[in-house]
Amino acid sequence: MSFSFFKPSRPKTPQELAKAIKDSLMALDTKTVAEVKALEKALEEVDKNIMAMRTMLSGDGEVEPNMDQVAQLTLEICNEDVISLFIHKLPILGWEARKNLVHSWSTLLKQKVDSVCCCVLYMENHLELLDFLVVCYDNKEIALNCGNVLRECIKFPTLAKYILESPSFELFFKFVELPNFDVASDAFSTFKDLLTKHPPAVSEFLTTHYNEFFEQYEKLLTSANYVTRRQSLKLLSEFLLEPPSSHIMKRYIAEVHHLKVMMTLLKDSSKNIQISAFHIFKVFVANPSKPREIKIILTKNREKLLSLLHDLSPGRGGEDDQFEEEKEMIIKEIERVSRLPNLN
Template identity: 65%
Template sequence: MAFFFKAAPSMGRMGMASPVEMVRCTKESLVAVHDRSAAKALEDVERNISYLRQTLVGDRETEPNQEIVMQIATEICKEDVLSLFVQKLPSLGWEARKDLVQCWSVLLWQKVGSDHCCAQYLENHVDLLDFLVVCYNNIEIALNCGNMLRECIKHESLAKYILESASFELFFKYAELPNFDIASDALCTFKDLLTKHEMVVSQFLSSHYEQFFELYAKLVSSTNYLTRRQSVKFLSEFLLEPPNAHIMKRYILEVRYLKLVMALLKDSSKNIKICAFHIFKVFVANPNKSEDIIEVLVENHEELLKLIHNLPMTKGEDEQLEEEIDLIIKEIERLSRRADMRR
């Protein structure tokens, strides 16, 4: 039996069935799909998801009917179709996966009453979020899952779950994947997790500081250039965000991280050197430097001054950066002179 809905002759494609019928047929066709060898079942489910996408998104000629969209969202949660979307994703073809991701993006923001019903459904079925994270290991659906995850992360409660779950640590592994597109996508999702909800992230880092930065240190030391460049750039932006001030103050008191950043100043990449400088300057400019930090700066002052003097800048590239370099040089020289006077 084929599970798909057809347009009534006088209604056109967008008026093909009621929301209840549309969701029922979509569910039945998804359930019938077991693997890609079931060609007829795949044909039915792909047709149904395509129709569903047209209803939710509309097309060039027709805007979606918001009342129908709301009814579809309600039925999809009621009938557990959202779970099937995730579970059956690996079995679907390229076009069906693309349509499904579009449906997912609309559904997660559909309100029924005052609640985003599909986001609320995921709060109660967090195993689906874990499944989406793990799917970065599946090269065929990794990018689809990345898009779906980033839509989830826009909801604070879902982002909070992923951050605090065991699945979160997988992103440190995914950033090192050999597939350039998948590694880049995973880093994009990782960045969204750490930037979309400032207070949630601040609380997470406060309670997971040691574990997080030990893992992050491996990213900025990676032999993979893409991983190293993007993670250093993100760290240089991330630590300077006002909500993370307390994290930055803790970070810049640690000698191990100062040494890590100093090593990055020697990188062959201009971009990495500049990003590393923006982290390094915070260690040096900190008025409450520990004696251990001062000792490392003084012991390495000649090499550091040389590295900073030789930062790869084009003339007049950034006046503010030039001023910052000048101030950091003066501070290192001051610390060195003070150390000499004490000897």
């Protein structure tokens, strides 16, 4: 006869697990830093529950997740307002809990219940949570976790559109230049996703906020930080040259001020920045409907521009035929414009 004093605990149902997660997160409110032991115990309970959630959503490496349980857990997490707790409690969760939560977030957002992504719907009804996540870039302890959560949200057009239109979007112009390189790089990744993932929404945003946006963006293009200048220049060509933004591009390349910025970047000490600047500068020059003001600037700066362009090379250790062809075309166009009457 064998006796078992320790019966294995019965796995929680999705409903029980959602409630356990909620209760353990809410219990953190009752613990203060002074109660170190009690707080540690409460955080351990949160860790255990979030790990159980990750296992139910993704399996354990040996057993595949039960999709009925996944759907039920997702629904219960929304119904119990657990998502709000997830996000607001991020700053006090331990490293392991944050990692498991971020891992689970993508599955939760994509999971459909009766053909509805209920976690996306929850976020649409609690948009202030997106602002909270953006502001968390100011907290380097959780900035990378929040960045991961935000980028998963940005995959959905309604959530990306909200962030673009929110006052918190302006914070990215600060966050991409934070002194912590990892945080600044992560913020730039999120910033890039906001400006490239959903071109129609970006086009609409730029149409409405053209002046404010490009005034701020110019500060990135002329930043003292090399990485900021290079990344911003590359990103500009990505979202400016998208078909839905063609009217924005036409407006941009018709303004002398923006042309002067590109001409300055053509003189940058970095070969990479010179090349990236050229690919935007050439659009100003090749524009068949160049305004008179643009033609005047090109004419006045003809000698300097031609000298810069003649010395410009791809710098990849080999010839780039397409680059050379484009450069030759731009040189010829500058020479043609400078011969036009009544521009001097």
